[in-house]
Amino acid sequence: MEKQYLTHTAEETQKVGLEFGTFLLPGTLVCFRGDLGAGKTTFIQGILRACGARPPFVSPTFVLMKEYHLVEPTQNGIRRIYHADAYRMETAEDFEKIGFTEWCDDPEGIVLLEWPERIEALLSNTRIDITLSLKTGSDTHREIRIDKK
Ligand SMILES: Nc1ncnc2c1ncn2[C@@H]1O[C@H](COP(=O)(O)OP(=O)(O)OP(=O)(O)O)[C@@H](O)[C@H]1O
Ligand SMILES: [Mg+2]
Structure with a gap:
């Protein structure tokens, strides 16, 4: 399955994230793939809102992963959100050490990963890829x- 959108503001990108997050x-x-500043974190902020996560929705670039425990589970039964950013990772093993596989194995969690290119070897085939591109x-x-495998 593949879907495509064109947005003109950060708010519009957040809104696409909000709709996507509902399902x-x-x-x-x-x-989430795309250059620095493409809008990965912005899109994810929409998902966090859709799931009822508690702000602040800060970028995990420096902390590597921010975990949100939802006060109420979503209608689909999500209770935890792992927002991760592999930009600073030298090797995939380093990301495995801090818990990436456990986050993915949480049956009540979702993992939202920026810069998956850094840890390609760890990614399961069943996943959704979202690519954001700047327009010249x-x-x-x-x-x-949005590509769903
Ligand atoms: N249509 C748009 N969609 C998303 N962001 C936009 C758009 N137009 C402008 N922006 C701006 O671009 C920036 C996107 O930043 P964001 O942190 O979401 O990018 P990122 O892909 O997560 O970058 P990084 O790789 O550094 O984590 C924000 O400052 C946002 O306001
Ligand atoms: Mg980001």
Whole structure:
């Protein structure tokens, strides 16, 4: 399955994330690809809102992973969200050491991963890939592609 969107503001990207987040099932790994500043974290903020996570929704670039425990599970039964960022990882093993496999194995959790390219060897085939691209000629236009395997 493949879906495509074109957004013109950060708010629109968040809104696509909000709609996408409504249908997410527990046990899902979602990988976010795209350059620095493409809008990966912005999209994820929409998912966090859709799931009722408690702000602040800060980027985990420096902390590697931020875990949200939902006060109420979502209608699909999600109770925990692992927002991870592998940008600073030298090797996939380092990310495994801090718990990546356990997050993916949580039957009541979802994993939202930025910079999956850094740890490609650890990624399961059943996952959703979301790719955000900047459009030439505009600072604020983004193309978003969602691929479900
Ligand atoms: N259409 C758009 N969609 C998303 N973000 C946009 C858009 N237009 C402008 N922006 C701006 O681009 C920036 C995107 O930043 P964001 O942190 O979401 O990127 P990122 O892909 O997570 O980057 P990084 O790789 O550094 O983590 C924000 O400052 C946002 O306001
Ligand atoms: Mg980010």
